[in-house]
Amino acid sequence: MKGKIYTVSQLNGYVKRLFERDAFLADVFVQGEISNLKLHSSGHIYFTLKDKTAQISCVMFSAYASGLGFLPENGIKVTVYGSVSLYEKTGAYQLYVKIMEPAGVGALYLAYEQLKEKLSKKGIFDEAHKKPIPEYPKCIAVLTSPTGAAVRDIISISGRRNPNVEIVVAPVIVQGEYAAESIVKALELVNRWKGCDVIILGRGGGSLEDLWAFNEEEVAMAVYRSRIPVISAVGHETDFTITDFAADLRAATPSAAAELAVKKSDDISEIMTEAYETMTFFLEHRLKAAEDKIHGYIKYFTSERELRRIYDNELYISELYERLNKGIDLRTATAERELNKNAALLNSLSPFRVLERGYSIVKKGGGYVSSAKELIVGDKINILFKDGELTARIDEREEKDG
Numbered sequence: 001m002k003g004k005i006y007t008v009s010q011l012n013g014y015v016k017r018l019f020e021r022d023a024f025l026a027d028v029f030v031q032g033e034i035s036n037l038k039l040h041s042s043g044h045i046y047f048t049l050k051d052k053t054a055q056i057s058c059v060m061f062s063a064y065a066s067g068l069g070f071l072p073e074n075g076i077k078v079t080v081y082g083s084v085s086l087y088e089k090t091g092a093y094q095l096y097v098k099i100m101e102p103a104g105v106g107a108l109y110l111a112y113e114q115l116k117e118k119l120s121k122k123g124i125f126d127e128a129h130k131k132p133i134p135e136y137p138k139c140i141a142v143l144t145s146p147t148g149a150a151v152r153d154i155i156s157i158s159g160r161r162n163p164n165v166e167i168v169v170a171p172v173i174v175q176g177e178y179a180a181e182s183i184v185k186a187l188e189l190v191n192r193w194k195g196c197d198v199i200i201l202g203r204g205g206g207s208l209e210d211l212w213a214f215n216e217e218e219v220a221m222a223v224y225r226s227r228i229p230v231i232s233a234v235g236h237e238t239d240f241t242i243t244d245f246a247a248d249l250r251a252a253t254p255s256a257a258a259e260l261a262v263k264k265s266d267d268i269s270e271i272m273t274e275a276y277e278t279m280t281f282f283l284e285h286r287l288k289a290a291e292d293k294i295h296g297y298i299k300y301f302t303s304e305r306e307l308r309r310i311y312d313n314e315l316y317i318s319e320l321y322e323r324l325n326k327g328i329d330l331r332t333a334t335a336e337r338e339l340n341k342n343a344a345l346l347n348s349l350s351p352f353r354v355l356e357r358g359y360s361i362v363k364k365g366g367g368y369v370s371s372a373k374e375l376i377v378g379d380k381i382n383i384l385f386k387d388g389e390l391t392a393r394i395d396e397r398e399e400k401d402g
Contacts (some may be wrong), residue, residue: 009088016086019093025084030056030095031103037074045072049080049095057094058082064098070111077103108208112215115242119217124224125245131229133249133261137197139166140261141190141228143183146171150204150233150254157258165262168196174203179213184222191227199226200257201243202233214241223247233257355386372397 006014019025032049039045043062048055058080072078081099086092102110119125140158144150146169155167170190173182183201190199201223203211213219214234223230223246232247233254244250251257355361361384362369369375379394 008091012086012088012091016088019085020083022084028084028095029079029081031077031079032056033075033077034072035074037072039072045097047072049078057092058097059094060097060100068100069108070102071114072100076110079103108212108215112208112242115215115217115220116245119220119242119246124220129224131248133229133231134197136263137165137261139168139196141168141170141196141199143170143172143186143190143199143201144203144254145174148174148204150202153253153255154200154233154258157255158262161259161262161264174213175206175210176213180216180219183213183219187222187226187230194228196228198261199228199230200233200251200254200261201230201247202251202254202257203235204254205236205239211235211239211241214243216242219243220246231257231261355384360385372400 030049032051032055034047035050035055036048037045038047043065045060045065047058047060049058050056060080060082078100079102080095080097082095082097084093084095087094123129142151142154144154151169155169158165158167170186172186173179187199187201190196203214205211211234214232220242223232223243229248231249231251232241232244233251233256234241234243235253237252249260251260363382363384364375364379369381375381375394375397377394377397381392381394383390383392
């Protein structure tokens, strides 16, 4: 075998350099249908781009994939931009994609539809999650650009309809790279504040790109999480954003949002007048019924028959009262006699009455002595007289027969 022998790595490296030196392959746009899509956990996207007769392997690294405005899917026709090179490890050539856009449909519109379907499946738009808008809010927080026409319209219409409603403007960025973050922070701030009854979130009209912040998933989720009811008022009547579906109520325009949130003072006055008239009618009806009932009682109790019955009952009660008093007096006298009798008996049996007759009582320790046999020589005793007590000691004792 003649000629220089190369390793596979050398050969693949040489071919790769040929690809990379080719100006056409270094800067190419290709259109085709996505198949064999793999979204790697690293953020890289691997897929095959094909047409009716051919296919090419493609890779889009995470640094480029993170900037996609839509989620690639199998079957979608796309236009990609990048460079063709060789993957030395396998010897297969592939297209390294830097930019990808849907072919025939805008990337923003596709991203809008994909996010709408995703959040709808998660139940974010379900009516069961919608909070009622208060009929008579005292304070409304308006999240919009502080310099736009939308905030002027809302303040003007609200003030005209009911000047007693307080309007608090929370300035937000409504367009551009930082708009979504600004809106989310403002929603969270107003919810922590808890000082308003309803939130109006919106801006004036514009292109799909201008309104895109209101199609971001983080904004839709912040609206969904809001504990305060949110009215979405983005763009014109024909503009629909993801925020419109996530909000508790959608208004066609910021002006319409103000009309939905704030009732006219005239309407409130009319409602109050109707309520007052209804309340007055029922109170008068109740008062009339009470008066009729009282008059009925007066008529009943002042009739001759009732007066006679009352008089008879009064006589009966007087007689019972007299009998009761006599009975109490009799029972009291009887009890008093019994008490005096028992007191005299107890007094006659008292040992202290014996002392008054010249006798004495002997005590030893804590008890009374009733027999000489209970004492012995040397015992210390106490002798109780009617007029005092003496202490003595037994020096001698004499037994008595019998």
